[in-house]
Amino acid sequence: MTTITVFLLGHGRGDLVEGVLGAAATVRDLHKVLEDAGIEIDKDTHVFLGDAEEPVSENLHDSLRDLKDGLRIHVTRCRRVATTVNYLEHSAEHRFSPGTRVRAVKEWAVQKFKINPKDAAEHVLQLCNSTKRPASDTTLQELTDNHTCAVCFDLVPEKRVEG
Numbered sequence: 057m058t059t060i061t062v063f064l065l066g067h068g069r070g071d072l073v074e075g076v077l078g079a080a081a082t083v084r085d086l087h088k089v090l091e092d093a094g095i096e097i098d099k100d101t102h103v104f105l106g107d108a109e110e111p112v113s114e115n116l117h118d119s120l121r122d123l124k125d126g127l128r129i130h131v132t133r134c135r136r137v138a139t140t141v142n143y144l145e146h147s148a149e150h151r152f153s154p155g156t157r158v159r160a161v162k163e164w165a166v167q168k169f170k171i172n173p174k175d176a177a178e179h180v181l182q183l184c185n186s187t188k189r190p191a192s193d194t195t196l197q198e199l200t201d202n203h204t205c206a207v208c209f210d211l212v213p214e215k216r217v218e219g
Contacts, residue, residue: 060123065197066095066131077123084116086129095131104130107155107195111135130154130197134205137196141165142184143211154197158190165211178215184208 058079063072075089102111136151166176199207
């Protein structure tokens with residue numbers, strides 16, 4: 057039986073937990089792996105495979121699709137993360153899945169604000185009211201507390217050169 061190594065991120069935990077699933081795993085198999093890792097699932101919990109737009113089925117007999125080694129599995133109370141991006145005097149909002157990475161939010165914002173590629177390359181997303189600039193591979197779930205399903209960014213120049 058072929059196995060797949062997955063990484064579990066659950067309920068505001070900062071650490072990834074490694075798990076193993078069979079290549080033909082079902083939702084029931086996934087629930088068992090999550091339970092063994094100490095990640096609780098209840099009626100308010102959503103489980104996402106990678107950056108999938110929709111959560112895993114609630115039917116325990118359904119097969120899991122698109123499993124691959126290194127896949128991140130997100131367990132969260134947030135079905136969507138309300139994301140605000142501010143750029144200059146403009147602001148835009150979009151609801152992303154919890155597995156969406158910061159790089160995808162930036163790409164969306166660049167298109168939304170019609171920023172040319174040269175300028176976009178010189179900008180990064182920074183959490184609102186802070187100096188924290190999450191890495192581009194950080195997921196939105198990692199930036200929420202699972203009770204407030206929202207995150208706010210400012211699109212700012214990566215470096216300011218004075219001269």
